[in-house]
Structure formats: structure tokens, C-alpha cells
Amino acid sequence: MKQTLGCLFAVFALFACQSAGADTVKVGMKNGMFAPAAVTINVGDRVVWFNDDEDTHHRVDFDDPSFKSSGDLRPDKEYAIVFDKPGEFTYYCHYHKDYGMKGQVVVVDKAK
Numbered sequence: 612m613k614q615t616l617g618c619l620f621a622v623f624a625l626f627a628c629q630s631a632g633a634d635t636v637k638v639g640m641k642n643g644m645f646a647p648a649a650v651t652i653n654v655g656d657r658v659v660w661f662n663d664d665e666d667t668h669h670r671v672d673f674d675d676p677s678f679k680s681s682g683d684l685r686p687d688k689e690y691a692i693v694f695d696k697p698g699e700f701t702y703y704c705h706y707h708k709d710y711g712m713k714g715q716v717v718v719v720d721k722a723k
């Protein structure tokens with residue numbers, strides 16, 4: 612019985628830690644695509660884009676100009692944004708937009 616209670620407590624503690632901490636979601640850039648192209652995160656979470664290509668530059672630009680451009684990302688380089696407001700934010704690769712290299716970040720307010 613003592614052991615069971617201990618386990619239950621551990622599970623609750625884990626839960627509390629996870630909901631209190633911010634998450635990081637990774638989005639790869641390869642072969643003219645963002646992968647995954649659409650992510651849903653909570654306010655305060657971080658999205659990291661990383662160039663998974665071997666010899667192609669990418670650049671993350673948002674339709675909402677309040678987000679800074681990533682600038683040129685060479686292979687193996689990454690770019691991170693912490694999203695501190697809820698909303699649906701669309702972005703694209705400056706170089707490969709015409710090839711359909713577009714993505715979306717949906718930020719939800721988990722307090723609601």
C-alpha cells in the first residue's frame with residue numbers, strides 16, 4: 612500500500628512539472644517543406660526550426676511582421692521563437708514560398 616501511494620504521488624508530481632514547464636517543438640526544413648508544416652502549441656512554448664538540408668539555405672518569414680525573420684539559415688543552423696500570445700500564425704520560406712514551402716503555428720491559451 613505504501614508503495615502504491617508513493618507511485619501515485621510520483622505520477623502527480625510529473626504531471627505538475629510538465630504543465631508548468633514550457634515545451635519546445637522542432638520543425639525541420641528539408642526538400643522544400645516544413646516538417647511538420649502545422650504545429651499546435653501552448654502560449655509560452657518555443658518552436659525551433661532547423662535546416663535539415665545538405666546544401667540549401669532557408670529563411671523563415673512570418674506574414675505577421677511583428678515576428679523577426681530568421682535570416683538565412685544554412686544547413687545545420689536553427690532559429691527559435693517563443694510564442695507569448697495566442698493566435699494562428701502563418702509563415703513561409705523566403706526562398707521556396709513559390710514551391711509551397713509554407714507553415715503554420717497555432718498557439719492556444721491553455722488557461723482557458
Ligand SMILES: [Cu+2]
Nearest residue numbers: 669704706707
Ligand atoms: Cu526554403
